Amino acid sequence: MTTTPEPARLAPDQKKYGAHDIPSYLDPNNIGPYEIYLEQVERVTPYLGKLAYWVETLKRPKRILVVDVPVHLDDGSVAHFEGYRVQHNTSRGPAKGGVRYHQDVTLSEVMALSAWMTVKNAAVNLPYGGGKGGIRLDPRQYSQGELERVTRRYTSEIGLIIGPEKDIPAPDVNTGPREMAWMMDTYSMNVGRTATGVVTGKPVALGGSLGRGDATGRGVFVAGAEAMQKLGLPLEGARIAVQGFGNVGEAAARIFHEHGAKVVAIQDVTGTVYSEAGINPAVALSHLRATGSILGLGGTEELTREDFWGVPCDVLIPAALEKQITLANAGRIQARLIVEGANGPTIPAADDLLFEKGVTVVPDVLANAGGVTVSYFEWVQDFSSYFWTEDQINERLDRIMRDAFRSLWDVKERHGVTLRTAVYIVACTRVLEARALRGLYP
Numbered sequence: 001m002t003t004t005p006e007p008a009r010l011a012p013d014q015k016k017y018g019a020h021d022i023p024s025y026l027d028p029n030n031i032g033p034y035e036i037y038l039e040q041v042e043r044v045t046p047y048l049g050k051l052a053y054w055v056e057t058l059k060r061p062k063r064i065l066v067v068d069v070p071v072h073l074d075d076g077s078v079a080h081f082e083g084y085r086v087q088h089n090t091s092r093g094p095a096k097g098g099v100r101y102h103q104d105v106t107l108s109e110v111m112a113l114s115a116w117m118t119v120k121n122a123a124v125n126l127p128y129g130g131g132k133g134g135i136r137l138d139p140r141q142y143s144q145g146e147l148e149r150v151t152r153r154y155t156s157e158i159g160l161i162i163g164p165e166k167d168i169p170a171p172d173v174n175t176g177p178r179e180m181a182w183m184m185d186t187y188s189m190n191v192g193r194t195a196t197g198v199v200t201g202k203p204v205a206l207g208g209s210l211g212r213g214d215a216t217g218r219g220v221f222v223a224g225a226e227a228m229q230k231l232g233l234p235l236e237g238a239r240i241a242v243q244g245f246g247n248v249g250e251a252a253a254r255i256f257h258e259h260g261a262k263v264v265a266i267q268d269v270t271g272t273v274y275s276e277a278g279i280n281p282a283v284a285l286s287h288l289r290a291t292g293s294i295l296g297l298g299g300t301e302e303l304t305r306e307d308f309w310g311v312p313c314d315v316l317i318p319a320a321l322e323k324q325i326t327l328a329n330a331g332r333i334q335a336r337l338i339v340e341g342a343n344g345p346t347i348p349a350a351d352d353l354l355f356e357k358g359v360t361v362v363p364d365v366l367a368n369a370g371g372v373t374v375s376y377f378e379w380v381q382d383f384s385s386y387f388w389t390e391d392q393i394n395e396r397l398d399r400i401m402r403d404a405f406r407s408l409w410d411v412k413e414r415h416g417v418t419l420r421t422a423v424y425i426v427a428c429t430r431v432l433e434a435r436a437l438r439g440l441y442p
């Protein structure tokens with residue numbers, strides 16, 4: 001018996017794409033990071049009511065600074081790196097967001113990352129706008145001394161626009177407490193006083209916050225566990241696949257493991273490992289530290305990069321870079337739930353395909369908001385010079401993530417849209433309300 005296929009199930013905020021019906025010159029996989037963000041704004045606009053009058057505000061970064069970063073290398077030569085700091089929006093408070101070191105950093109990428117910070121900070125109701133920075137360099141190619149000189153020169157160059165009340169950088173890919181200490185010290189030297197509040201993610205000994213190291217992964221766990229509850233997916237024994245085993249991916253994998261889930265696959269730059277029986281993330285981390293690679297981990301088999309996407313799992317956590325889930329692999333994904341630890345890992349066309357497949361996506365602007373939430377705690381602690389216990393921090397983080405997840409899920413249900421559009425509805429409304437109330441003229 002033949003049956004007529006059901007029409008594709010699309011939410012009102014979605015467009016229909018399929019790899020087969022798109023001319024190659026319109027290949028949605030080629031979309032740039034800022035175009036992805038603009039597409040997401042396009043989708044939310046019909047839900048903004050009268051505030052749609054102000055929507056152009058969301059499409060244009062407020063301020064972009066491109067800097068040349070010249071440094072002496074260890075061999076005596078001078079190298080020039082291109083650096084960026086983008087303040088996408090400051091309607092709700094100072095710009096806030098990390099600094100990325102990577103060989104593929106572009107202005108479009110930093111613009112998108114800064115815009116996602118605007119949405120993320122508003123989504124969890126932090127009193128911040130959105131900012132992001134980056135330097136195009138592969139940190140693996142440089143010594144610690146060279147990286148320190150790059151960081152200090154970059155900090156001085158962007159010193160024009162950063163500051164505890166203006167724009168507060170933090171860690172992102174390939175940066176961490178070490179770089180934040182250098183940034184804090186350089187900024188402090190330049191302004192003639194110790195300004196701990198200029199960056200977050202610092203070492204605890206320099207005004208950093210307990211709990212910031214694990215905060216993003218912990219938030220991914222809390223948002224993921226909430227989503228699993230909604231979907232009726234038990235945490236105990238749930239199979240987790242993680243792409244990226246750095247600050248976010250490692251912590252998320254470890255915390256899921258501690259709560260009874262089973263990490264079955266890990267992918268990083270060096271390759272992919274899989275174990276049906278489960279991988280202990282602590283053992284994987286020791287192996288990575290000892291050998292420099294996730295490959296060769298005892299009890300695992302090696303998979304190709306592409307096969308990572310097809311592993312049997314319940315929850316997939318992309319925690320590496322943008323544009324990892326595309327039309328080339330979304331069809332292979334077996335997970336029922338994707339929790340976006342990374343920023344921008346899913347292109348809009350793949351988002352739609354996943355929706356058609358019945359896969360729930362907890363979007364980056366909610367799922368990975370735990371990091372900036374504890375950064376906010378750090379900033380508040382630095383201002384008051386009064387520091388909280390790790391338990392207090394974790395309890396407050398968990399509560400903010402849980403409450404945000406539950407109220408945003410309700411918005412999704414009410415409008416019948418994806419969770420991503422629901423988050424954008426709430427966040428963009430908050431940003432544009434602030435814009436409208438502030439008005440335009442000095």
Ligand SMILES: NC(=O)C1=CN([C@@H]2O[C@H](COP(=O)(O)OP(=O)(O)OC[C@H]3O[C@@H](n4cnc5c(N)ncnc54)[C@H](OP(=O)(O)O)[C@@H]3O)[C@@H](O)[C@H]2O)C=CC1
Binds near residue numbers: 244245247322342
């Ligand atoms: N740090 C934070 O607090 C926050 C980070 N994020 C986002 O999370 C993501 C990861 O950041 P973070 O964990 O800090 O960065 P890290 O530099 O700590 O780790 C990045 C990880 O991704 C891996 N990776 C890089 N490229 C690829 C690739 N092409 N395929 C597979 N794995 C890859 C790296 O592998 P290798 O080590 O081998 O290079 C590493 O394991 C980014 O999108 C970032 O913007 C979001 C919110 C906050």
Ligand SMILES: O=C(O)CCC(=O)C(=O)O
Binds near residue numbers: 097170343369372
């Ligand atoms: O902690 C912060 O301020 C920002 C972290 C970040 O860059 C992000 O959430 O993408």
